Amino acid sequence: MAENVKAADLIGKTIVNGNMKYVVIEAIDDEKIKVEFTSGDRAPVAMPMRVEQVDKLLAGGWKFADGTTATETKASDDVEEVEDIKPEKPKAKTVKMGEPKAKTDKPKGKQEKPKADKPKAETARFTYETYTTSKGKTGAKIHGLNESDAAYQMAATIHASGSYTKDKDGNKLCYLCFGPKYAEAAKLVCRAMNDGKGIKELQAITEKPTQPTSASAQPAGKVYTEQEVAEMLKKIMAGGDIPEDIKKAMAA
Numbered sequence: 610m611a612e613n614v615k616a617a618d619l620i621g622k623t624i625v626n627g628n629m630k631y632v633v634i635e636a637i638d639d640e641k642i643k644v645e646f647t648s649g650d651r652a653p654v655a656m657p658m659r660v661e662q663v664d665k666l667l668a669g670g671w672k673f674a675d676g677t678t679a680t681e682t683k684a685s686d687d688v689e690e691v692e693d694i695k696p697e698k699p700k701a702k703t704v705k706m707g708e709p710k711a712k713t714d715k716p717k718g719k720q721e722k723p724k725a726d727k728p729k730a731e732t733a734r735f736t737y738e739t740y741t742t743s744k745g746k747t748g749a750k751i752h753g754l755n756e757s758d759a760a761y762q763m764a765a766t767i768h769a770s771g772s773y774t775k776d777k778d779g780n781k782l783c784y785l786c787f788g789p790k791y792a793e794a795a796k797l798v799c800r801a802m803n804d805g806k807g808i809k810e811l812q813a814i815t816e817k818p819t820q821p822t823s824a825s826a827q828p829a830g831k832v833y834t835e836q837e838v839a840e841m842l843k844k845i846m847a848g849g850d851i852p853e854d855i856k857k858a859m860a861a
Contacts, residue, residue, distance in 0.1 A: 616642045616660050623674035624666055630674070631658070631666070737799040742789060749795035751802065754783040759808045760798075761785065766808065767798060768815045791815055 616636035624631045631644040632653070640660050645653040667673075735753040742748055751769075754761045761783050764771035769785040776782055787795040797814045833841070845851055 615639050619660065619663065624663065624671050625674050626666070626669075626671040631671075733803045735799050735802045737796055739792065746789035747792050748789050749787040749792040751785040751787075751795060751799045752782070754785065756781065756783055758783075760802060760811060763808055767811045769795070769798075 616639055619633045619642055620636055622633045624633075629646070629648045631646055633642050633644050634655070635643045637643055637657060642658050642660060642663075643655060644658050645655050647653045733753075735751055738750045738752060740748050740750060754771075756762075756773075760767065761771045764785055767785075768791045769787045771783065772786050773781045773783040785795075785798075787798075794815045794817070798811050801811055801814060841852070841855075
C-alpha cells in the first residue's frame, strides 16, 4: 500500500482472503479504522483496526476485492461496490387472505378409503344351559352370576335355586338352576338378565302360565278351527244336529 495513506482513504474498501473479508465502514481517526469481519456464512463482526494492520494483511496474501490499491480510487467510488458484495436478506413471502391454495397433484387411480374398525360384539355376561334330570326330564341353568346379584339372592322368587361350583383356584362360580317346569322360561330369564331387566320383570316371566306341550294335555276329540266353530254354530242355530263328539264333551 502506498505511503501516507490515511484512514479516510480506506472507507468502503474490501480486503479479502478466500471466504474471509474485511469491509472498511468508517475512519475512527487518521490511524484507526472500523471494519466488519466476515468468515464464510457467519454474521459480520464489527471491530477497530489500525491502518498499519492493513499493510500486514496485504503482505500476508490478502488483497483488495477490486484489485486496486487504496490510492487508486476514492472511497466514495467504492461504496456502491461494497454494498453489492453484501448478501441480500431473503424477502419473506406474504400470503393474502382468501388466496386459493396451490393445487397439489393427486395420485392417479382409485384411492381406497381407510377401513373403519368394526365394533367388537359384546359377549353376554349370562349364559343359558340345559341339563337332564335323573328322570330324563330337561332342566336349565343360567351361569355368570355373582353372589351380589339380585337374581341370585332372590332365586326362589323366579322359581330357581341359587347354587355354585368352584374353579381350580377356589373361586365361586354362581348359577341359577331351574327345574323342568321352568326350563323354557329360563331362556327368557337369561335374555332379560343380559338386557339389564330387574327382579320384578324376571318374576313376571316365570309367573306366566305355560302352554301344554304333551299329547296327553290336549283336549279329547277333534280340535276345530275358529272358522269351523263359526260354521257349526250357524248350522245349530238353523236347526242342524250337534256333532257327536261335541255332545260327548258336553255330557262329560
